Each structure stands twice: as C-alpha cells, then as structure tokens.
Amino acid sequence: MSTIPSELLDAVRAWRDEHPMKMRVLAESVMTLSDMFTGRAPLRPGYLSKPSLRAAYLHYYLPVHYLKVRRVLDELASYAGPKRGPALDFGCGPGTAALALGEGDVDLLDIVDEAVEDARFLLKRAAPRVKARAVREPSRTYRTIVAAHVLAEMRDTRPLLRLLDEALAPDGHLVVVEPAMREPTRRLMEWRDTLVAQGFRVAAPCLGIAACPMRADEGMWCHQDVPWNRPAIIDELDRRTGLSKESLKYSYLVVTRAGRTLSDATAADWRVVSDHHRAKGRSWAFLCGRAGPMCRCEMLTRHRAPERRDFERARRGDLLSVAPPIAGAAVRLDESHRVDRRGS
Numbered sequence: 001m002s003t004i005p006s007e008l009l010d011a012v013r014a015w016r017d018e019h020p021m022k023m024r025v026l027a028e029s030v031m032t033l034s035d036m037f038t039g040r041a042p043l044r045p046g047y048l049s050k051p052s053l054r055a056a057y058l059h060y061y062l063p064v065h066y067l068k069v070r071r072v073l074d075e076l077a078s079y080a081g082p083k084r085g086p087a088l089d090f091g092c093g094p095g096t097a098a099l100a101l102g103e104g105d106v107d108l109l110d111i112v113d114e115a116v117e118d119a120r121f122l123l124k125r126a127a128p129r130v131k132a133r134a135v136r137e138p139s140r141t142y143r144t145i146v147a148a149h150v151l152a153e154m155r156d157t158r159p160l161l162r163l164l165d166e167a168l169a170p171d172g173h174l175v176v177v178e179p180a181m182r183e184p185t186r187r188l189m190e191w192r193d194t195l196v197a198q199g200f201r202v203a204a205p206c207l208g209i210a211a212c213p214m215r216a217d218e219g220m221w222c223h224q225d226v227p228w229n230r231p232a233i234i235d236e237l238d239r240r241t242g243l244s245k246e247s248l249k250y251s252y253l254v255v256t257r258a259g260r261t262l263s264d265a266t267a268a269d270w271r272v273v274s275d276h277h278r279a280k281g282r283s284w285a286f287l288c289g290r291a292g293p294m295c296r297c298e299m300l301t302r303h304r305a306p307e308r309r310d311f312e313r314a315r316r317g318d319l320l321s322v323a324p325p326i327a328g329a330a331v332r333l334d335e336s337h338r339v340d341r342r343g344s
Contacts, residue, residue, distance in 0.1 A: 002071065002228040002248060004063045008099060009231055011125035012058055015118065021055050027240035029056035034243060037179065043153060048093060048115040058094055058118065060237050060245075067228060068177050068250040069100040069148050075204055076144075076173060076254060078343070079265035085143030085169060090150060090160075095119025095132070097146035097175075103129035109138070138167040146175045152184040157191050164200070164255070171259040173203055180223035180249035189215055189222060192253050203254040203261040205317070206288065207271055213294040214273070222273055222288075223251040224317050263290060268319035268342035270295070276314055283312060287320065292327055299333040311339040319343065 029052040035041035047053050077083075083104065089097040092108040093115045099122060110116050116134045123130050145163055160174065168174055178184045189212045192202060196210055205222065206212070214220040226248045230238075234245050273294070274286035284298035299311055311333060314320060319342040322333070333339065 002067045002226065004067065004229070004231055005126065007126040008063070008066065008122070011122045012062070012233075014125055015058060015121060016055070019051065019055060021052065023236070023240070025052060026055055026059060027237055029053050030060045030237050030243070031241050033057060033061065034241070037152070038181070039183075046112050048110075048112040051114075054094070054114060054118060058122075059233055062094055062096060063231055063234065064245055064248065065096045065148055065177070066100055067248055068252075069097050069146060069175070071224075071226070071248070072175055072177055072204070072252045072254065073100055073144075073146075075262070076175065079262045080173060080203070080260040083143045083172075085172070086140060087144040087146065088138060088142045088163075088167065089119075090138075090145055090147045090163065091153075092116065092119055093148075095123050096148050098123055098130050098132055099127050101130060101144070101146070102127055105131045106133075107135045107139070107142075108132055109135050138163060140167070141169050141172075142167055143169050143172040144175065145172070146177070148177045149179065151176065151188060151191075152178050152181075155187075164195075164257075168257070170257050173254050173256045173259050176253045176255075178251045180221075180225070180251050182221050185221035185223055185251040186215070186218075188251055188253055192255075195255050200255045200257060201259075201261055203256050203259065205252065205254075205262070205271060207266075207268065207319075208261070208263040208290045209288065209292075213288060221251070223249060225249050225275070226315075226317070266319055266342050268321050269325065270297075270320045270322065272314045272316055272318045272320065275316055276312070285311075285314060293329045295326065295328065296330045297322075297326070297333065298331070303334050305335065307338040308333060309339075310341040314339075314341065 033056050036043045086105040088107045092110045098106045108116050108119050123132050178188050193211050228248050270287040270289045272285050273288045276285045281301050287295045287297050321340045323338045
C-alpha cells in the first residue's frame with residue numbers, strides 16, 4: 001500500500017511552523033480549492049500566490065499528487081530504466097514531480113514565484129538529492145518531462161506539444177498525470193489518439209493499441225484507483241470538509257518518440273482497466289490489450305482453479321497474460337485457460 005515518506009510529511013510540518021494557520025481556515029481553503037478543481041467555482045489564475053490556498057494545497061493535495069506521480073514514475077523506471085539526463089517539472093507548483101523524482105537535475109517551471117519557493121523549501125528537506133533550479137521557460141533537452149495536473153487547469157495542449165517538439169529528447173518520456181474525473185480524462189484520451197496519429201508512441205498505460213477503445217463509450221474513462229495510507233492531517237481535513245481521499249484516483253499518459261514502452265518490457269497481453277466485479281456464480285473485469293476491442297472478460301465460479309487465480313485477484317492496472325489467447329468484445333474463461341499476472 002502506498003505511503004507518504006516521513007521526510008515529506010516532516011517538510012510540510014516545517015513549512016507549517018513558518019506559516020502558522022488555524023485548522024478552520026485551512027479546511028475552508030481546502031474547500032475553496034476543491035470547488036475550483038471540480039468546476040463548482042471558477043479557477044483563479046495564479047491561485048497559489050495566495051498564502052491560505054498554498055497552505056491548503058501543501059497539506060491536502062501535495063501528498064496525494066506526490067504519490068500519484070511517484071507510482072507512474074516507478075512504472076516508467078520498470079520498463080525504461082532510470083533516467084540519467086535532466087528532468088523538467090512543468091507547472092511545478094510546490095515541486096510535486098521534483099519530489100517524486102527524488103534525485104537528479106530538475107528544472108522547476110511555474111508562473112507563481114511563491115510556489116517555486118515552496119518547492120525549494122520542501123526539496124531541501126525531503127529530497128536533498130534533487131538539484132533544482134527555477135526556469136522561466138524550458139532551456140535544454142530533457143529526458144523526462146512531468147506535467148502533473150496541468151491540462152485540467154489550462155485546458156490547452158499546445159504548451160505540451162511544444163515541449164514534445166522542442167524540449168524532449170528522442171528517447172525521452174513526457175509524463176502527464178491528471179485527476180480521474182470524466183471530463184479531463186476523456187480529454188486526455190482524445191489527446192493520446194492525436195499524438196499516436198502524429199507518430200508518437202504510448203509508453204503507458206496502454207500496451208500498444210492504436211486508438212483508445214474507451215472513447216467509443218461516453219460513460220467510460222481510463223483511470224487508476226489504488227489504496228493508500230492516509231496521513232493524519234488528511235483524515236482530519238476530510239472530517240472537517242466532508243471530502244474523502246480514501247484512495248488514490250488518477251489518470252495518466254506517458255508518451256515518447258523512440259524511447260522504451262511498457263509493451264516492450266512485458267509479456268502481458270492485457271491490462272485490467274476496471275474494477276473487478278463479483279456476483280453470484282461469476283466474476284468479471286474489462287481488459288484492454290495490444291490490439292482489437294476492449295474485452296469484457298468473465299469467469300464462472302465453477303471454473304475457479306489455481307491456474308486462473310490471478311484473474312480473480314486482478315486489480316485495476318494489473319497486467320495479465322491469458323493462454324490460449326482470447327479475442328473479442330466479450331470472453332468467458334473456462335478450464336482451458338490459464339491466467340498469469342505479469343510485471344514489466
């Protein structure tokens with residue numbers, strides 16, 4: 001289960017010691033951010049310049065976003081190897097991606113100077129192996145560019161397209177992490193297909209399929225939902241606001257021109273892209289593979305066996321191999337099939 005490093009929690013507490021704020025005000029500011037992020041209120045440009053909103057972001061959203069980015073970067077390292085060149089934290093805020101990178105040469109880019117100063121403060125205490133510098137624009141070629149919760153706020157892909165064309169190394173990776181809400185995720189899925197049409201490779205989460213099959217169904221969007229150990233401060237803010245951060249929910253896309261992809265590094269045929277559902281006598285989940293339609297894969301209880309146990313245990317995001325191969329929009333596993341969970 002994902003857990004926030006104690007060094008990061010200590011760094012946030014150190015920040016709070018220098019910027020004291022009553023819990024009531026902090027909770028009110030968290031609600032203000034929540035309303036902006038979910039569309040219930042207009043998004044304020046440069047909102048992190050306001051001290052109360054910066055405090056709310058650091059205490060409530062930074063730990064959540066840090067773990068989301070960390071999970072995606074860990075997966076990236078598993079199939080592409082460790083990055084040895086410079087990285088860019090694009091729209092860095094308080095340094096979410098730089099903190100998640102944990103080490104190396106990282107440029108910080110944000111329109112809010114106060115947020116960049118917060119990033120420096122946190123990095124010094126929680127990630128001293130990161131060599132960070134603030135930049136006003138991308139100034140070199142990067143092996144990794146991370147844009148965390150950027151598209152949901154600016155709703156414009158042109159700055160990221162310029163980064164792909166002008167600042168990303170040919171074998172580098174652009175990592176985009178977004179909230180798991182329907183509108184931003186479906187926008188990300190559409191952009192994914194546009195990039196594939198322009199010659200980019202999807203490194204993750206897809207295993208190589210050319211067009212996202214979920215786009216055909218308006219009620220579906222590709223996202224992750226994983227458990228985590230919530231810090232006490234987030235429990236308290238949830239109690240005061242009525243919000244709930246019970247799990248990490250996020251959407252993501254990793255693209256490259258010539259770098260390695262998840263499909264290069266795994267023998268898996270399928271990725272689980274839904275919760276695993278159970279009803280009397282059967283269980284099922286949606287799978288997305290290397291080619292063909294998305295598959296609704298079902299297994300009857302009477303076909304339970306050790307060689308198919310990995311299917312029953314599969315969670316959203318897991319990689320699976322099925323033998324003999326399956327195909328079609330709906331498939332039922334039986335005693336002839338074997339299912340294995342795969343890593344990259």
